[in-house]
Amino acid sequence: MAAGRRTLAPQISGLAMAKTILEMRGITKTFPGVKALQDVNLDVREGEIHAIVGENGAGKSTLMKVLSGVYPYGSYEGEIHFAGQECRFNGIHDSERVGIVIIHQELALVPLLSITENLFLGNEQAKFGVIDWHSARSRAKKLLARVGLNENPDTLITNIGVGKQQLVEIAKALSKEVRLLILDEPTASLSEKDSHALLDLLLEFKRQGMTAILISHKLNEVKKVADRVTVIRDGRTIETMDRDDVSEDRIITSMVGRTMEDRYPTRTPKIGETIFEVKDWVVHHPLHPDRQIIKGINLSVRKGEVVGIAGLMGAGRTEFAMSVFGRSYGTKVSGEVLVHGKPADTTTVEKAVAAGLAYATEDRKTYGLNLIDHIKHNVTIANLSGVSSRAGVIDDMGELKVAKDFRKRTNIRSSSVYQVTGNLSGGNQQKVVLSKWLFSDPDVLILDEPTRGIDVGAKYEIYTIINKLADEGKGILVISSEMPELLGICDRIYVLNEGRIVGELAGHEASQEKIMRAIVRGEEKAAS
Amino acid sequence: MTTETAAPTEAAPARQSMRDALKENLRQYGLVLALLIIMVFFQVMTSGILFLPVNLTNVVLQNSYIIVMALGMLLVIVAGHIDLSVGSVAGFVGAVAAVLMVDYGLNPLLAAIVCIAVGGVIGGAQGYFIAYMKIPSFIVTLAGMLVFKGLLLALLGGRSVGPFPTEFQMLSAGFIPDVIGRWTIVAPALNASGTAIPNTGIVLHSTTMLIGVLIVLGMFYAATRSRRAQESHGHETEPFGLFAIKNAIMAAIIMFLMYKFASYRGLPNVLIVMGILTALFVFITKRMTFGRRIFAMGGNIKAAALSGIKTERLTFYVFVIMGMLAALAGLIYAARLNQATPKAGAGMELDVIAAVFVGGASAMGGVGEVAGAVIGAFIMGVMNNGMGIMGINIDWQQVIKGLVLLGAVAFDLYNKKKA
Numbered sequence A: 001m002a003a004g005r006r007t008l009a010p011q012i013s014g015l016a017m018a019k020t021i022l023e024m025r026g027i028t029k030t031f032p033g034v035k036a037l038q039d040v041n042l043d044v045r046e047g048e049i050h051a052i053v054g055e056n057g058a059g060k061s062t063l064m065k066v067l068s069g070v071y072p073y074g075s076y077e078g079e080i081h082f083a084g085q086e087c088r089f090n091g092i093h094d095s096e097r098v099g100i101v102i103i104h105q106e107l108a109l110v111p112l113l114s115i116t117e118n119l120f121l122g123n124e125q126a127k128f129g130v131i132d133w134h135s136a137r138s139r140a141k142k143l144l145a146r147v148g149l150n151e152n153p154d155t156l157i158t159n160i161g162v163g164k165q166q167l168v169e170i171a172k173a174l175s176k177e178v179r180l181l182i183l184d185e186p187t188a189s190l191s192e193k194d195s196h197a198l199l200d201l202l203l204e205f206k207r208q209g210m211t212a213i214l215i216s217h218k219l220n221e222v223k224k225v226a227d228r229v230t231v232i233r234d235g236r237t238i239e240t241m242d243r244d245d246v247s248e249d250r251i252i253t254s255m256v257g258r259t260m261e262d263r264y265p266t267r268t269p270k271i272g273e274t275i276f277e278v279k280d281w282v283v284h285h286p287l288h289p290d291r292q293i294i295k296g297i298n299l300s301v302r303k304g305e306v307v308g309i310a311g312l313m314g315a316g317r318t319e320f321a322m323s324v325f326g327r328s329y330g331t332k333v334s335g336e337v338l339v340h341g342k343p344a345d346t347t348t349v350e351k352a353v354a355a356g357l358a359y360a361t362e363d364r365k366t367y368g369l370n371l372i373d374h375i376k377h378n379v380t381i382a383n384l385s386g387v388s389s390r391a392g393v394i395d396d397m398g399e400l401k402v403a404k405d406f407r408k409r410t411n412i413r414s415s416s417v418y419q420v421t422g423n424l425s426g427g428n429q430q431k432v433v434l435s436k437w438l439f440s441d442p443d444v445l446i447l448d449e450p451t452r453g454i455d456v457g458a459k460y461e462i463y464t465i466i467n468k469l470a471d472e473g474k475g476i477l478v479i480s481s482e483m484p485e486l487l488g489i490c491d492r493i494y495v496l497n498e499g500r501i502v503g504e505l506a507g508h509e510a511s512q513e514k515i516m517r518a519i520v521r522g523e524e525k526a527a528s
Numbered sequence B: 001m002t003t004e005t006a007a008p009t010e011a012a013p014a015r016q017s018m019r020d021a022l023k024e025n026l027r028q029y030g031l032v033l034a035l036l037i038i039m040v041f042f043q044v045m046t047s048g049i050l051f052l053p054v055n056l057t058n059v060v061l062q063n064s065y066i067i068v069m070a071l072g073m074l075l076v077i078v079a080g081h082i083d084l085s086v087g088s089v090a091g092f093v094g095a096v097a098a099v100l101m102v103d104y105g106l107n108p109l110l111a112a113i114v115c116i117a118v119g120g121v122i123g124g125a126q127g128y129f130i131a132y133m134k135i136p137s138f139i140v141t142l143a144g145m146l147v148f149k150g151l152l153l154a155l156l157g158g159r160s161v162g163p164f165p166t167e168f169q170m171l172s173a174g175f176i177p178d179v180i181g182r183w184t185i186v187a188p189a190l191n192a193s194g195t196a197i198p199n200t201g202i203v204l205h206s207t208t209m210l211i212g213v214l215i216v217l218g219m220f221y222a223a224t225r226s227r228r229a230q231e232s233h234g235h236e237t238e239p240f241g242l243f244a245i246k247n248a249i250m251a252a253i254i255m256f257l258m259y260k261f262a263s264y265r266g267l268p269n270v271l272i273v274m275g276i277l278t279a280l281f282v283f284i285t286k287r288m289t290f291g292r293r294i295f296a297m298g299g300n301i302k303a304a305a306l307s308g309i310k311t312e313r314l315t316f317y318v319f320v321i322m323g324m325l326a327a328l329a330g331l332i333y334a335a336r337l338n339q340a341t342p343k344a345g346a347g348m349e350l351d352v353i354a355a356v357f358v359g360g361a362s363a364m365g366g367v368g369e370v371a372g373a374v375i376g377a378f379i380m381g382v383m384n385n386g387m388g389i390m391g392i393n394i395d396w397q398q399v400i401k402g403l404v405l406l407g408a409v410a411f412d413l414y415n416k417k418k419a
Helices: A002-006 A009-011 A060-067 A092-097 A114-119 A133-146 A162-174 A194-209 A219-225 A248-254 A318-323 A350-355 A364-368 A375-387 A396-409 A428-441 A456-471 A483-489 A512-527 B019-047 B053-078 B085-104 B108-131 B137-156 B166-173 B206-232 B240-262 B267-288 B291-299 B302-304 B313-336 B348-358 B370-388 B394-418
Strands: A020-030 A034-045 A048-055 A077-080 A101-104 A180-184 A211-214 A230-232 A234-243 A274-284 A290-304 A306-310 A330-337 A356-360 A444-448 A475-478 A492-497 A500-506 B182-186 B201-205
Touching: A009 B053, A034 A048, A034 A060, A034 A211, A034 A230, A048 A060, A048 A077, A048 A194, A048 A219, A048 B053, A060 A101, A060 A211, A060 B019, A092 A101, A101 A162, A101 B302, A114 A133, A114 A290, A162 A180, A162 A194, A194 A211, A211 A219, A219 A248, A230 A248, A234 A248, A274 A318, A274 A475, A290 A306, A290 A318, A290 A475, A290 A500, A306 A318, A306 A483, A318 A356, A318 A444, A318 A475, A330 A350, A350 A356, A356 A428, A356 B108, A364 A428, A364 B302, A375 A396, A375 A428, A375 B291, A396 A428, A396 A475, A396 B206, A428 A456, A456 A475, A456 A483, A475 A483, A483 A512, A492 A512, A500 A512, A500 B108, A500 B370, B019 B240, B019 B370, B053 B240, B053 B267, B053 B291, B053 B313, B053 B348, B053 B370, B085 B108, B085 B348, B108 B137, B108 B166, B108 B313, B166 B267, B166 B313, B182 B206, B201 B206, B201 B240, B206 B240, B267 B291, B267 B370, B291 B302, B291 B313, B302 B313, B348 B370, B348 B394, B370 B394
Parallel strands: A034 A234, A048 A211, A048 A230, A101 A180, A180 A211, A306 A475, A306 A492, A356 A444, A444 A475
Antiparallel strands: A020 A034, A020 A077, A230 A234, A274 A290, A274 A330, A492 A500, B182 B201
């Protein structure tokens, strides 16, 4: 009950007049197989900006979804009190009615509608279903003025930049008589300048008396605007600190301070010569070709080595991997890929596979599997020539044998190889994706978030497979947002931030603090 | 909906339980069963006319061009697309054939080859816009439907062109030659002038019967071989009793139909064409990488692309094939009418698409079977034929066909949800 005691602390520190507007008590939220939140407590005082920080997947967004009613009352345990009343929200409409408005990380604007139309989406200025465009436009103008956005309200959302879109989102929130504004990583996709403008706006709202919750993992932002900071890790509240106590060191320790348990199978690496190299890799955004996403990356993987790529969301890790793998992402890609020391053509997926690369996606449902087809067909699809004659006739029995072998080898739990992959659990789906790429017999495997959304037991199995592959002499590149995972399985870790490599650490000397520091330093460098 | 059982174990050659095997077979052969029920229903309602040899032959002739196009449409729909232009393309190609053969006197075989090539080019052109320019197939082929309907009118200038050379008519009106000779089992009754009275006696087209026997033997051989292979690899097989009964029933159905054809004029040429094409497309979809890739693409195009499948080229080829089949269907239709008319092909695309959906294909792509599409076409065709004989008005025929289409797809979805 550490947090409970801390609510008393400010009475001594002199901020005593501020009364608590939001109190979340003992929030526990369970998903099948995972406890996303465990006994989380949160107090927010009226008129403050309260920052919530934590690693990716720590439970920040889940907590906010509980608060805003996305997860309705009854789907979680614990109590929510807002402005002195217990709240049992059944949906986002209920929370908005009492004045809690959330702005999600992914903007919820309709690109081909105007600013005005977006501002009042679902909340139209209408009488008997007939929209009063005059009053809508004049209200829109007032709202835009409040957020300092100087745009014609008839402009289409698609024609304004991301920074301005974020302001429209805020204006939309203001149109709903907001008492508590929740911003979920509002600056994640903004430039430095837009971020500053947004934070200044937040401070201005605070002066006008609004309460806000800011979810962020950018510590400089937190230090700039937050009155208090709550740290969440592994679905639990670790501590809440006052502005004066906030320091980078303390937040980092708090964020990552978990003990390394025996969650990773051991392995003695047998590392050979370099088999995979990427040189001066540059990638531009597919829709905004003048925006560089990957800004000159150099890296290498050796035989039998497991190499990690650490970084925060949006650092460009997936973009890097997909652009290497058959130019599946981005435009104006330049740079060189070497496999076994020789330049490799990876301009199409087919050529990349032929060159010995494989890429197992982070999003197995969208990019990895044909969910309406069974395991057998999914396992062989990346290497159909391996089970068919030259003329393209598939050897039925041979294919079945391959599928059965991989089902056994990667321990896929299913009724048979004829089970539809859409009905498998996340861990088993991931094993199907791995099997598919193992069957293409690559020299280098790029595994993007190989354990995302799967339970601890299945994670261990995936790690075991990774180790076995490394022992067989393959080079493995693992992208992960979970730092302990990288520390647990990698021989070497690159730290990626904003499209650049900002650090390279040997596995034995790497630590979460060092990775975090490399990221933060990289960010400071970018800012200055 | 997570179903998991114990970790995989390697079992000795296993047998499915009778219940599982029956269930699987029912799902697989449900459409055949539906077709049989519909046929029996109309047999009763038309007081026995439906199964008359001459009428069965007619059903085949009336639906041959629909079935030919349904083969291509199945690929298109499995790939996640649609082709609204096939009716117009078929009509247009029929007109091209008429102009080449009737107006310019070109050799029929040469003209047919040119026409199918024209169909391939048309399909390729549409496929290019769909695959590479990423314009939705609905829009591209809607445009194609208008364009080729217009070109058909322009080419014929409002007239009907015919008749075709006899060799060409044989495509739709001909029957396979009886190389062995008629086989009289019961001599037909003669009328007063000494000629045979139709529908009396049993005189069989022996080549047709021979082909029927060969097909049945081939089917037995293939089924046994596949079962052996499964057993030798230690895979699960269905109980032998069920296997035997299933094949015996299929053989009986085939021989019954062959007998019906044989007691009229034998197998129509166009049925041979259809049979070969159907077998080819079953093989392509079931056994060839090309077919497998189409299913993978229709199921999840992003995953397919990331697995190294050239999704654009594949889409392009699917439309080329569709174009060629539409052209062939146009030839069959023109040969059947023995002239090219400005109205040829109108609305045909809807019958084709309906056949594929009745046959169990998913509008979302990734699911469908060639055999299903063919049976779907026959279900619609038998209903047309049966209702026609019963004298049901064309207006009510449309209503009933519409409801059957809706009902078939609804039933299919309901079944899948339950499974």
